[in-house]
Amino acid sequence: MLFATKYVVRSLFFLFPLACYSYQSDTIQLASGEWDPYVTELKPGNGFITEIIKGTLETQLQITPKIKFMKWRGCEAHLRYGKVRAIYPYYRNKKRENHFAFSDPIADSNTVFFYIKDNIQSPPHNWQSLSDFTQYRMVIPNGYADEDKLRAANLQVSLAKDEETAFTELSAGKHDFLPLAELVGWNLLLKKFPDAKQRFATLKKPFNHAQLHLMFNKYDTRGLQLMEKFNKALSAFKTTDKYQEILTKYGIN
Known part of the structure; x- marks a missing residue:
């Protein structure tokens, strides 16, 4: 979304971003906010970007995403402090590129x-x-x-x-x-x-016009490894009938 934060976080938290994150290979903790129809806590499927991310992780990587919904300013803080593995949907800008890494584009806005x-x-x-x-x-x-x-x-x-x-x-x-x-x-x-x-x-x-991504902490080694796997999996998922069904469901061309 395309959202900013004015949290001031010391570099220490970037050096040890996942001290409080318990990692399991078959689950991943993500965070997002309310931005219907891209993402929403209030409807089945949680929005079309959520469905694409879930479909990619579950069918291609056998990973189950768990989504925390919160205010947008809280999402970026959670990622900085290592409380979640990634957040979405975000677009690139120079300020974010100092501290974060971005998946391949998931959708446009x-x-x-x-x-x-x-x-x-x-x-x-x-x-x-x-x-x-x-x-x-x-x-x-x-x-x-x-x-x-x-x-x-x-x-x-x-x-x-x-x-x-x-x-x-x-x-x-x-x-x-x-x-x-x-x-x-x-x-x-x-x-x-x-x-x-x-x-x-x-x-x-x-x-x-912006492309929307999963955003990772660039100091999180495991997160960056997952991002590489996600990119390949996303490319494969976009060739499936399930991907086309999601786009049709939401009226996305």
């Missing part, structure tokens, strides 16, 4: 700018840089990595506790734009706002 049609008379569909948004008010869920980009561009940025709160505040006219994964945004809107298609829209030009 487009982040777009959501807005209320009646509130923006001339939407900047052809924006060229974030500086084109200086006159607008942004809202973003707390913990999202894109917050750093928005603040670096000196934009007006407010934090919401979660995606639903961000949309509620956007709907109330407190903000102008909400950058969010397209699938996540429309999935939530169509559940919570009966008139979503009439009231909400997105800018034609996306904010960014």
